Amino acid sequence: MDSLIDLNLYPDPPPLTPTTTTATTTSAASSFIITPKIEPKLEPFDVPPLPNYDNNLNFSPNPNSCSDNLGSIPHAQPDENNVYSEFNRISEMFRTAFAQEAQNQHDYPVTDPDAQAIVPVPDEEHHNQLATSRRKQQQRSSELVRVTNLAIEDERYFRDVVRKTRMIYDSLRVLVVFEDEKRRSTLSIGELERRARGDLKAASVMKQRGLWLNRDKRIVGAIPGVIVGDVFFYRLEICVVGMHGQVQAGIDYLSSSQSSNGEPIATSVIVSGGYEDDEDAGDVIVYTGHGGQDKNSRQVAHQKLEGGNLAMERSMHYGIEVRVIRGFRYENSPSGKVYVYDGLYKIVEAWFDVGKSGFGVFKFKLVRMENQTEMGTAVFKFAENLRTKALEVRPTGYISFDISMKKENIPVSLFNDIDDNQEPMYYEYLVKTVFPPFVYHLGAKGGGCNCVAGCSLDCICAKKNGGDFAYDSNGLLVRGKPLIFECGPHCQCPPSCQNRVSQKGVRNRFEVFRSRETGWGVRSLDLIQAGSFICEYTGVILTREQARLFSMNGDALIYPNRFGERWAEWGDLSQIFTDYERPSYPSVPPLDFGMDVSKMRNLACYMSHSSCPNVLVQLVLYDHSNFSFPHLMLFAMENIPPMRELSLDYGVADEVTGKLSICN
Known part of the structure; x- marks a missing residue:
């Protein structure tokens, strides 16, 4: 390790030149x-x-x-x-x-x-x-x-x-x-x-x-x-x-x-x-x-x-x-x-x-x-100008101003000023994960809550979460859990319900961009608060047997069970409370499925890997009741400034190829 001792902390002091308005002592x-x-x-x-x-x-x-x-x-x-x-x-x-x-x-x-x-x-x-x-x-x-x-x-x-x-x-x-x-x-x-x-x-x-x-x-x-x-x-x-x-x-x-x-x-x-x-x-x-x-x-x-x-x-x-x-x-x-x-x-x-x-x-x-x-405040101003007058600030480099083709609530732009690669344009943009039909056959359709004016802690959906909602009134994740139950299509509560957060889609202005360090990456033009929902990690869900066949064809697959369990870090207050316990309810079976992103994907697929990520994966159910096939919802682990790259922990490498489950 290099020495941490700085032997020149104090150079000769600069002279203080007095003026008519200067007092030096x-x-x-x-x-x-x-x-x-x-x-x-x-x-x-x-x-x-x-x-x-x-x-x-x-x-x-x-x-x-x-x-x-x-x-x-x-x-x-x-x-x-x-x-x-x-x-x-x-x-x-x-x-x-x-x-x-x-x-x-x-x-x-x-x-x-x-x-x-x-x-x-x-x-x-x-x-x-x-x-x-x-x-x-x-x-x-x-x-x-x-x-x-x-x-x-x-x-x-x-x-x-x-x-x-x-x-x-x-x-x-x-x-x-x-x-x-x-x-x-x-x-x-x-x-x-x-x-x-x-x-x-x-x-x-x-x-x-x-x-x-x-x-x-x-x-x-x-x-x-x-x-x-x-x-x-x-x-x-x-x-x-x-x-x-x-x-x-x-x-x-x-x-x-x-x-x-x-x-x-x-x-x-x-x-x-x-x-x-x-x-x-x-x-x-x-x-x-x-x-x-x-x-x-x-x-x-x-x-x-x-x-x-x-x-x-x-x-x-x-x-x-x-x-x-x-x-x-x-x-x-x-x-x-x-x-x-x-x-x-x-x-x-x-x-x-x-x-x-x-x-x-x-x-x-x-x-x-x-x-x-570059100064952080300068980056703030730059991102603000991009939101209002992108072509004036960066007249070249934009490939698309919305690769989602209006499928997302807010456009997702594509930027590359490094080379002529336009790969993200070749995929169909997928807003929500596609599950096999049999996933929706589990559970009765009338199993939602009856909270017409808004959910309370005694409703059935709150009880599924252990008696609490997973989010505060501002939609921030209170603590990571093995699985979160949101109110779904069979619930009587309004769209503004506190227990409907990740299902509402993207709320920030994101940009998929070309990077010399990480290939394709993702950054936001907005400041993202810690605990905020970012987007879903989408793809076409394949059973274990289907995934084996697709991998033989060389298709790009993601294996969700390999993602690092970073959800456990958000809300970990073991340093505060002696009797803190890591959340264990509800118990979720191992995620034994693959996710095909070879033809359809969304912006999450371009997030880079990091051993010190700023984004976590939280499992969520809202449109069906099959514990084995949850949605992969992404939340911010820290305050993420504008233009800073978003990163995930893709976890362990594949046993055969030795590569991480990352498609870019």
């Missing part, structure tokens, strides 16, 4: 600044401080439970060797070189001449005691480190850690809201309370369980496992993965009281237009410091060079990069806003200026570092 600034009311730089739609939910977990950890009277649940204790316990596997490699450079500049004394941590670390015994104390109290570390030169296997490892942590957060948040909806349905109008904040409760519970990442190290630069373009619907989720440690403040920094040399260091900023003097040109940002605002976000006093402002100036002095997360309004977000990680920026200039309101503000010029992937 605390004394210079304070000589003409009226003492303001200092407030943290808050962001629109920010969250209140985290409440303590430790003794108020009133939802069931048992996915098979049908009880509505769910008392307090004991929680799982964090395990030191657990994958979520602060990246312990290679935390010792997180040391970086700052001490020697700082000693050369006489900034502070170095206790150990061989130390390579930004903040000197105590002796091992004392450090272990402090680490234990930090785990118990969930305090953030003052050890400032940087991770570099990760090997490919480590990058995959950390990506998986972040992915699993975010799945816990998302599925726990959905479960909190789902249980609150059930509770509210039993209350009278006069008894109704405020709706539960699933984002607050999920973050609070995970913090108490020790599941917040990067609490044992304060990371400078890129966070292992988080990639440029990752999207977050909630501010607290950014805190959970360790991208930004402040719940409300826009500047995250190591305070001077924690730093061994008494100087604060900034590590990340959130840019969302919270200050009127901010200027955002993408690669270049003029970021306004914090302080001097009233509760209505109006600038009413001068700012001081202290706290986060001083940390930004010190980061500029030492040449330390900061992470930039942009927040902006988004119509289809459950919170009304999204946060996008846009990469690393260097602070190249700092000055004191008169703001638009006439008060003194500190400004910092941030410039995006080179050799990074």
